[in-house]
Amino acid sequence: MITAGIDVGSTATKAVIFDGTIRSMAIIPTGWNPKEAGRNVFLEALNKAGLQEQDISMIVGTGYGRVSLAFIDRKVTEITCHAKGARFLFPQTRTVIDIGGQDSKVIAVAEDGSVVDFIMNDKCAAGTGRFLQVMTGILDITLDELGRLASGSKPVSINSMCTVFAESEIIGLLAQEVTKEAIASGIVQTIANKMMSLTSRVTCLEEITFSGGVANNPEICAILSSAFGAKFNIAHQPQIVGALGAAILGFEKL
DSSP, X not given: XXXXXXXXXXXXXXXXXXXSSEEEEEEEEOTTOHHHHHHHHHHHHHHHHTOOGGGOSEEEEESGGGGGOTTOSEEOOHHHHHHHHHHHHSTTOOEEEEEOSSOEEEEEEOTTSOEEEEEEEOSSOTTSHHHHHHHXXXXXXXXHHHHHHHTTOOOOXXXXXXXXXXXXHHHHHHHTTOOHHHHHHHHHHHHHHHHHHHHTTSOOOSSXXXXXXXXXXXXXXXXXXXXXXXXXXXXXXXXXXXXXXXXXXXXXXX
């Protein structure tokens, strides 16, 4: 019995092939066509697993682009899928923090693994991967460089969490010859503040699992972990947590 989970996000599309363990995984850019991205990432994951489409008993889709996937068997919200995937990777998970390309979310998980509560920041780019992408563009650095510059540097205060206003603020700071290190640290602190603001509205218990593309950056993870005063669980491939959860839900359904 083999299932597939496909998570079509705004920035990246992920797939996991699952047979009780993770058989294979794939991650590709979503681009302008989520339907095509979902199909392509599924085929890539199949190829890595050495399987054909007919070998898959159930395909479950999640993420904002799941509605565009005509070939899947079930659609499940990313909240449920992230909770399920995080609990599989780290069984003691009680809180999931996910920072994606266009939204961020905090999910409270019960001892039995069910979702107790959640909150999403999906109306504004503040605290998302898109926010970091814009900020690193202004500084002419990569996300990895942002983490390295921010690590150990005293943050300059960035007052606005709005991407547009924060962009103007950073341009002004550069004109004042504020160092990139201080600005980078201020940017990451702004992300931390936003996530802390979200968690203040959801009961946040340890263990905390951090997922999404931003979790690939160890320096940023360390800064956020310090802000929360708690150690984060981070998977080897933190972007696949939602797709993994979708595949597991299909497996359990069968």
